Amino acid sequence: xxxxxxxxxxxxxxxxxxxxxxxxxxxxxxxxxxxxxxxxxxxxxxxxxxxxxxxxxxxxxxxxxxxxxxxxxxxxxxxxxxxxxxxxxxxxxxxxxxxxxxxxxxxxxxxxxxxxxxxxxxxxxxxxxxxxxxxxxxxxxxxxxxxxxxxxxxxxxxxxxxxxxxxxxxxxxxxxxxxxxxxxxxxxxxxxxxxxxxxxxxxxxxxxxxxxxxxxxxxxxxxxxxxxxxxxxxxxxxxxxxxxxxxxxxxxxxxxxxxxxxxxxxxxxxxxxxxxxxxxxxxxxxxxxxxxxxxxxxxxxxxxxxxxxxxxxxxxxxxxxxxxxxxxxxxxxxxxxxxxxxxxxxxxxxxxxxxxxxxxxxxxxxxxxxxxxxxxxxxxxxxxxxxxxxxxxxxxxxxxxxxxxxxxxxxxxxxxxxxxxxxxxxxxxxxxxxxxxxxxxxxxxxxxxxxxxxxxxxxxxxxxxxxxxxxxxxxxxxxxxxxxxxxxxxxxxxxxxxxxxxxxxxxx
Numbered sequence: 001x002x003x004x005x006x007x008x009x010x011x012x013x014x015x016x017x018x019x020x021x022x023x024x025x026x027x028x029x030x031x032x033x034x035x036x037x038x039x040x041x042x043x044x045x046x047x048x049x050x051x052x053x054x055x056x057x058x059x060x061x062x063x064x065x066x067x068x069x070x071x072x073x074x075x076x077x078x079x080x081x082x083x084x085x086x087x088x089x090x091x092x093x094x095x096x097x098x099x100x101x102x103x104x105x106x107x108x109x110x111x112x113x114x115x116x117x118x119x120x121x122x123x124x125x126x127x128x129x130x131x132x133x134x135x136x137x138x139x140x141x142x143x144x145x146x147x148x149x150x151x152x153x154x155x156x157x158x159x160x161x162x163x164x165x166x167x168x169x170x171x172x173x174x175x176x177x178x179x180x181x182x183x184x185x186x187x188x189x190x191x192x193x194x195x196x197x198x199x200x201x202x203x204x205x206x207x208x209x210x211x212x213x214x215x216x217x218x219x220x221x222x223x224x225x226x227x228x229x230x231x232x233x234x235x236x237x238x239x240x241x242x243x244x245x246x247x248x249x250x251x252x253x254x255x256x257x258x259x260x261x262x263x264x265x266x267x268x269x270x271x272x273x274x275x276x277x278x279x280x281x282x283x284x285x286x287x288x289x290x291x292x293x294x295x296x297x298x299x300x301x302x303x304x305x306x307x308x309x310x311x312x313x314x315x316x317x318x319x320x321x322x323x324x325x326x327x328x329x330x331x332x333x334x335x336x337x338x339x340x341x342x343x344x345x346x347x348x349x350x351x352x353x354x355x356x357x358x359x360x361x362x363x364x365x366x367x368x369x370x371x372x373x374x375x376x377x378x379x380x381x382x383x384x385x386x387x388x389x390x391x392x393x394x395x396x397x398x399x400x401x402x403x404x405x406x407x408x409x410x411x412x413x414x415x416x417x418x419x420x421x422x423x424x425x426x427x428x429x430x431x432x433x434x435x436x437x438x439x440x441x442x443x444x445x446x447x448x449x450x451x452x453x454x455x456x457x458x459x460x461x462x463x464x465x466x467x468x469x470x471x472x473x474x475x476x477x478x479x480x481x482x483x484x485x486x487x488x489x490x491x492x493x494x495x496x497x498x499x500x501x502x503x504x505x506x507x508x
Contacts, residue, residue, distance in 0.1 A: 005008070023250055026135055027372040028081065028125055029376075029481070031081065031103070031104065031125060032053065032081045033080065034084070034102050034359065035081070035082065035098050035099070035104060035127070036051065036053070036075050036239045038096075038097070038098035038101055038102060038490050039051060039084075039094050039095065040306050042090075042093070042094035042097065042098065043090055043091065043498055045092050046091075047084075047089075047090075047094060049386065050084055050085045050086055050087055050091055050133070051081040051082060051083075051084055051105075052082065052084075052085070053081065053082055053266065054079065054081075058234075059460055061081065062083055062085070062118065062130065062132070063079065063080070063083060063427075065132070065364065066109065066111065066112040066130075066132070066363070067111050067112060067117070067120060067367060067371060068112055068177075068367050069115065069117055069367070069371055070367060070368075070370045071116030071117065071122065071368060071370040071371070071372075071447060072116075073123045074369070077121060078122060078123060078124075078125075078126075078277055080107070080120070080122075080127055080128045081104065081125055081126065081127060082127045082128070083130050084127065084129050084130065085126075085130050085131070085132055085133050085134075085226045086129060086131065086133070086134050087133055087134065089207070089215050089241055089477075090237050092129060092209045092241065093209055093213040093214075093215065094213075095127060096209055096211065096239060097213045097362035098199070099127055100211070102503075103265045104125055104126055104127050105122050105124055105126035105127070106126065106127055106128075106129060106239075107120060107121075107122060107126055107127070107129070107235075108128075108129050108131070108181065108182075108234065108235055108239055108240075108497070109120050109128055109129065109130045109131065109132075109179075110131045110150045110151050110152075110153075110179025110181030110182055110234075111153055111154075111177055111178045111179025111180075111181070111182065111183070111363075112179070112264065113175065113177070113179070113182070113183075113408075114477060115184060115371070115372070115373040115477060115478075116474050116477050116478070116479045118235070118477060119182070119235075119387045123160065123486050124486055129156060129239060130151075131149065131151030131179070131181060132151055133151065133152050134149045134150065134151040134241070135148070135149050135150075135151035135152035135153070135156060136148070136149050136152070137149070137152050137156060137157060137160040138248075139160050139161055139164045139165075141164050141165050141168065142246075143244065144168060144247045144248075144249075145204065145244060145245065145246060145247060145377075146160070146161070146170070146244070146245050146247060147151055147242055147243070147244050147245075148160075148180060148242060148243055149241065149242045150180055150181030150240050150241060150242060151178065151179060151181065151241070152179070152180050153178060153179055153180065153344075153363055154172045154173050154176055154177075154178045154179075154183060155176025155177060155361060155362070155363075156176075156178060156360065156361055156363075157170060157172065157361075157362055158170070158172075158176065158346050158360050159357055159358070159360040159397055160345070160403050161247065161343070161356060161505070162341075162343035162418040163357075166245040166252050166341050166342070166343075167185050167249060167250060167251070167252055167342070168248065168249060168250065168341045169192060169247065169248055169249075169250040170186075170189060170192075170199065170202065170245060170247055170248065171189070171193055171195070171198065171199055171201075171202060171248060172184070172188050172189075172190050172194040172199040173188055173190045173198060174190050174191070174197075174349045174350055175191060175348070175350060176346070176350055176359075176360050176362075177362075180199075180243060181234055181240055182235075183199060183475065183476065184199045184230075184243055185200070185229055185231070185232070185233060185234035185240060186198055186200075186204060186231065186232075186234060186244075186423075186448045186473070186474045187199065187200050187231050187408065187423040187474070187475055188200055188475070189432075191286045191288070191311040191349065192248065192250075192285065192286075192290070192311075193407070193409070193411075193412070193413060194279075194281075194283050194408065194409070194410055194411030194412060194413065195248070195283045195284060195313060195411060195412055196248045196287075196411060196412055197412045197416055198231070198421075198423060199245070200230040200231040200421055200423060201230075201412075201416060201420070202245055202246045202248065203230050203243050203244065203246075204218075204244050204245065204246050205217060205218045205243075205244035206218060206221075206226065206229060206230075206240060206241075206242065206243050206244065207223060207240070207242040208225075208229065208237070208238045208239065208240050208241060209241060209243040210237075210238040211240055212246070215241075215473075216238075225237060225238075226364060227421060227422070228237035228242070228422060230421045230423075231402070231421040231422035231423035231474075232421075232422035232423070232474075232503070232506075233422075233474050233502075244453050246293060248265055249492070250480070251313055251314055251342075251344040252341065253314070253315055253340070253341070254311060254312060254313050254314065254339070254340060254341065254342050254345050255310075255311070255312040255314065255315060255316045255318075255319045255337050255338070255339050255340075256309075256310065256311055256312075256338050256340060256345045256349070257308075257309070257310045257312075257331055257332060257336045257337040257338070257346050258307060258308070258309050258310075258336065259307070259308040259318070259331070259332060259336050260305055260306070260307050260308075261303045261305070261306050261308070261330075262294065262296070262297070262303045262306075263303050263304050263306065263391065264296065264297055264303060264379070267304065267305070267306040267383055268387050268391075269309070269329070269384065270306065270329060270330060271289065271306055271387060272381065272383070272384050272387065273329050273383070274287065274289060274308070274330075275378070275381035275382065275430060276381050277315065277326055277327050278408035278410070278431060279408045279409050279410030279411075279414075279429075279430045279431060280321045280326075280410055281322070281326055281327075281408075281410070281411075282322055282326075282346065283411040283412060284312055284313040284314055285310065285312045285313075285319060286310065286311050286312075286408060287308055287309065287310040287327075288308075288310075288405065288406065288407045288408065289306055289307065289308060289309075289405070289406040290306070290307040290309065290352065290403070290404070290405050290406075291304060291306055291307075291394075291402075291403075291404040291405075291406070292304070292305055292307070292402065292403055292404075292447055293305070293394055293400075293402060294358075302395070304391050304394050306363065308330060308419050309349065310332075311345055311349075313342075315338045315339060316334055316339055319332075319337065320332060320333070320334060321335070321494060336374065340376035343357060343360075344357075346360070347359060347360070368440060369401070369438045369439060369440045370438070370439055370440075370447060371401075371436055371437060371438040371439070372436070372437055372450060372451045372454050373434065373435060373436045373476050373478070374435045374454060374458050374471040374472070374476070374478050374480075375432065375433060375434055375435065375476045375478070376432070376433040376435075376458075376461060376465040376466065376471070376472070376474075377425050377426050377429050377430070377431075377432055377433070377464050377465060377466045377471045377472075377474045378406075378430050378431050378432075378433060378464065378466070379429060379430060379465075379466055380416070381429070381430070385463075386463070386464050389460065390457075390460065392455050393453075393460060396453060396457075397449065397453075398437070398449045398450050398452060398453025398454075399437065399453055399457075400439070400450075401423070401437050401438035401439050401440075401450065402435075402436070402437050402457075403435075403436045403437070403438065404433065404434065404436070405433070405434040405436075405437050405468035406431050406432070406433050407431055407432045407434070408430065408431045409425070409426070409429045409430065409431060409432065411427055412429075413425075413427060413429070414427040414439075415427075418504065418505070418506070419505075419506060422503050422506045422507075423474075423503075424471075424503055424504040424505070424506050425471060425473075425504075429466075432473065433465070434473075434476060435457060435458065435461075435462075436454075437451075437453060437454045437455060438450075439448045451490075455480065469500045469504065470501060471501055471502075471504065472498075472501045474502040474503070478498075481497060481498035481501060482494070482497045482498055495507075
């Protein structure tokens with residue numbers, strides 16, 4: 001681990017994220033006017049075209065354009081005084097300096113997939129820096145690198161790589177609309193994780209604006225700060241502008257497979273076996289698990305379905321052989337498999353199989369529901385009886401819309417030290433669990449029913465997951481752990497409540 005510690009998170013957050021004591025309309029108007037004057041002073045007239053206030057015609061369409069969780073779109077939630085959509089670093093520098101001068105909080109938004117809405121929600125007057133127009137990508141095939149601005153999405157990155165080469169890739173996530181600003185800074189993982197590690201493990205340079213408004217690259221920021229921004233979270237150490245990443249080799253043909261099994265088809269025993277083998281498979285093979293409710297073979301009833309989804313970096317014959325050796329119980333056959341290019345596999349894993357690659361460029365997927373999420377890490381297989389207790393929870397009323405994803409580690413992840421970057425979950429981790437419950441109905445009562453249910457689920461799982469601390473993934477933040485003080489200093493002791501869950505001993 002570098003000399004940097006994540007105790008620095010608290011100090012920098014206080015420096016970058018400012019709180020305003022007064023919230024009256026007249027005070028807010030004065031703050032707004034002073035803030036706008038400050039922006040123009042620092043940028044003359046060049047910033048005018050990228051600043052939106054509530055009187056701007058496109059303010060609300062811009063605000064709602066990338067909100068992914070409808071829990072945080074209601075009229076009762078405080079809206080930003082200003083949205084800035086920077087086109088150049090000086091726009092960000094001016095915003096940081098003026099927010100500090102006029103006591104405004106800053107939120108940064110690239111893809112807005114944060115589960116608690118933290119990139120566009122605040123309880124005090126605030127400004128959003130929205131990187132919707134700051135998303136240039138430059139792929140260098142010869143040197144196997146790329147520079148990308150933080151407003152780019154994972155899908156746009158995959159598309160840009162694929163238009164230049166079929167044999168390079170990048171180990172980021174499954175969802176194409178996730179912005180790389182937050183995704184990479186919290187870790188970032190997908191189906192190449194077992195071969196190449198996290199997105200954050202493959203960052204080789206970055207551009208950032210610090211709390212003093214300085215533009216820094218890796219050399220200027222120093223190795224301590226560079227260590228911290230690769231896995232330490234996207235809003236703690238400054239405003240990240242761009243990443244330089246190392247591209248990784250993939251074969252021209254990969255194999256993707258999907259095997260669904262319900263409880264009636266022996267899913268419990270298969271999941272129990274998967275826990276023991278998934279992290280020990282060949283590095284080129286990753287098999288994830290998705291758990292959801294589906295119609296049972298018994299008419300009118302529901303059952304739990306497990307989807308075993310795999311990616312193998314090679315042809316179908318080899319993966320069939322590997323599976324017969326390591327996980328014959330699943331019964332994988334050629335009919336379950338499809339050979340394709342790596343970038344085509346990214347479409348299939350997001351449900352766009354067979355569609356043109358240009359689908360990866362679509363940032364504007366319609367959001368139609370609300371959700372609550374939590375995470376865990378598992379170090380020892382959950383018993384069959386433990387899984388059966390989990391299934392009983394699936395049939396409760398609040399579980400409607402449940403979605404649980406289990407993603408195996410091992411491979412390259414076991415070879416990297418826990419302190420190499422802030423993301424600590426390495427050799428001891430069998431797999432990561434992502435819990436989610438979605439609902440479309442409106443109203444606080446409905447929302448609370450589902451939130452109470454997922455909290456009950458989380459409580460049930462305590463016996464089976466990591467302990468001391470019970471770990472969590474910073475890219476899927478959970479405010480049930482606690483929040484920063486709204487109008488004052490958040491101590492290291494307070495922040496440790498969630499800091500150790502996200503970062504273990506890297507938070508010290």
